Amino acid sequence: EAGVVQSPRYKIIEKKQPVAFWCNPISGHNTLYWYRQNLGQGPELLIRYENEEAVDDSQLPKDRFSAERLKGVDSTLKIQPAELGDSAVYLCASSLQGLGNIQYFGAGTRLSVL
Amino acid sequence: DAKTTQPTSMDCAEGRAANLPCNHSTISGNEYVYWYRQIHSQGPQYIIHGLKNNETNEMASLIITEDRKSSTLILPHATLRDTAVYYCIVPLSSNTGKLIFGQGTTLQVKP
Numbered sequence: 126e127a128g129v130v131q132s133p134r135y136k137i138i139e140k141k142q143p144v145a146f147w148c149n150p151i152s153g154h155n156t157l158y159w160y161r162q163n164l165g166q167g168p169e170l171l172i173r174y175e176n177e178e179a180v181d182d183s184q185l186p187k188d189r190f191s192a193e194r195l196k197g198v199d200s201t202l203k204i205q206p207a208e209l210g211d212s213a214v215y216l217c218a219s220s221l222q223g224l225g226n227i228q229y230f231g232a233g234t235r236l237s238v239l
Numbered sequence: 240d241a242k243t244t245q246p247t248s249m250d251c252a253e254g255r256a257a258n259l260p261c262n263h264s265t266i267s268g269n270e271y272v273y274w275y276r277q278i279h280s281q282g283p284q285y286i287i288h289g290l291k292n293n294e295t296n297e298m299a300s301l302i303i304t305e306d307r308k309s310s311t312l313i314l315p316h317a318t319l320r321d322t323a324v325y326y327c328i329v330p331l332s333s334n335t336g337k338l339i340f341g342q343g344t345t346l347q348v349k350p
Binding site for chain 1: 271273280281282283284285288324326328330334335336337338339340341342343
């Protein structure tokens with residue numbers, strides 16, 4: 126069974142440029158999460174989807190970050206414009222409905238903003 | 240979430256048992272303890288969870304004290320591939336998916 130797939134694995138951009146990350150969750154997993162992990166820290170939740178609905182986006186910086194999960198499967202996280210402080214690893218995870226505390230993570234996208 | 244406290248780092252000899260402690264003195268009666276680990280350059284990986292009874296799976300064992308204020312994750316025969324950051328998490332409520340990762344314990348397994 127394929128795990129959570131994220132792309133790209135690495136992205137280097139200049140500040141003020143836009144960037145997008147893509148995530149394909151495990152088949153059948155209704156719940157999808159986006160996390161940000163700064164160097165030396167644990168992951169922090171940005172947004173959680175139940176199917177196509179964002180049910181918790183309280184930690185998403187909405188001035189520059191946006192996310193979507195059309196059709197309740199794949200998801201895209203976008204930053205526009207990127208700032209130097211956005212350099213981090215962006216992780217996607219998915220879980221079965223009703224088992225949200227057992228999450229399966231992708232390998233992440235490492236973003237460097239220059 | 241109940242606050243958890245873990246040592247910053249630990250070492251373990253390859254082939255020996257690794258015992259990783261976690262304090263969660265403010266845990267309430269219906270809150271579970273979850274353990275994840277994160278190997279370098281990978282996403283976190285779920286290991287095990289428990290409420291009050293000891294639990295064992297193919298990856299590890301989880302020992303929870305009777306008063307539930309602390310727990311220990313046991314890797315019975317640590318290998319070099321077990322070198323990782325280990326996170327002990329007590330979510331606010333069951334299955335909300337709201338996991339708060341702290342700093343975790345960096346386990347270094349040495350040959």
